[in-house]
Amino acid sequence: MTSEGENVVKFSPHEREFQSDLIPLRSRVRESAVSSIRYGTSSKPLYVATSQSGVVLATVINDQYIREAYRDDYRNRSVNGFLSVQKARNVTVSQYPWASANGDPPSTYQVYDKVTKTRIVHPQGLIRAYLDSGTKKIYREIQYKVLAGDDHVPYGTTFQNNSTNLHLVVNRTYSGGPLRINLTDSEGDPVDGHIEIGETELGDTGPTGTIYTVSPSREFTVTATHDSETVKVTLTPYGVTNGSSNGETPRNAGGSA
Known part of the structure; x- marks a missing residue:
């Protein structure tokens, strides 16, 4: 009689390494962009920032801000190193003091090749952080914010700007x-207006x-x-010097990602 254990799928070391290579390619941000291109679904503005060693992607889906970051220089499979789950958790949560202090107890577990994943749920959202046990650094992070x-x-x-009967408020970031745009009338009641950023159409503010x-x-x-x-x-984002005449708008996920 065949035991249940014989039916369990087991990955070779090479397969586990391949699985860990796929981690940076999986996220809700990327799925949203792919869906927009492949199926023609409603596209979302997509922020993209790159450097020689990493990439940051961000978008807003259903009033939730999602930001993912990847640092290639923090991921090194050739470095031998072992971290227990507890030590990996301690290293990770030290990078998120507010979320750790105000949220639920974090959960950490080993995933694939020399990688631990920590999940921190806090009052304003969720953090998923991937730690390389060799470099002992977080090389992959996804943040969800309400x-x-x-x-x-x-x-x-x-x-x-309330120079007309419309009152437009934009919260700097x-x-x-995450950029908040609010439109009301002179009495403070919400107005369903059409919004553009630069020459890019964003959408309507709706009933709220x-x-x-x-x-x-x-x-x-x-x-x-x-x-x-x-x-x-x-307006100008925090940390950016005034005077830029060309307003760079978020990329449209339906056309560039």
Whole structure:
């Protein structure tokens, strides 16, 4: 009689290494971009930043900000090293003091080749961090942040324009960060208006008068239109010097990712 253990799929060391190589390619951000291209679904603005050693992608899906980062120089399979699950958890949570102190107890487990994954659930979202046991550094991170409701992330400094019957408020953030845009009338009631960032159409604010997206990396202008009225706000992300004349807009996932 065949035992159940014989039916369990077992991966060779080479296969486990291959599985670990796929980690950077799997995420909700990438899935959203692929879906937009392959199936023609509604595209989401996609922020992309690259360097010689890494990449950052960010988008907003259903009022949730998702940011993923990958550092190739923090991943080194040739470095021999072993970390127990407890030590890996300690190294990881030390990088997220607020989330660890205010959230649920983190969960950590070994995945594939010399990689541990830690999951931290906190009041404003979720963090998934992948630690290389050789370099002892987090080489892969995905953060999910709540943008609406009682437990939303703190909003940045407000930039506003109420020169017409429309009142446009934009909360400043960092490049690629979660950008909140709110449109109301002179009485403070929400207005369903059409929003553009630079020359890129973003969408409508809907019944709540609010829409979220990712911030461009340079100075940009938000334009809101309702009926025959238009109102604009121009601002620069945190950490960016003023004076950039070409407002870089988030890339459209349907056309570039």
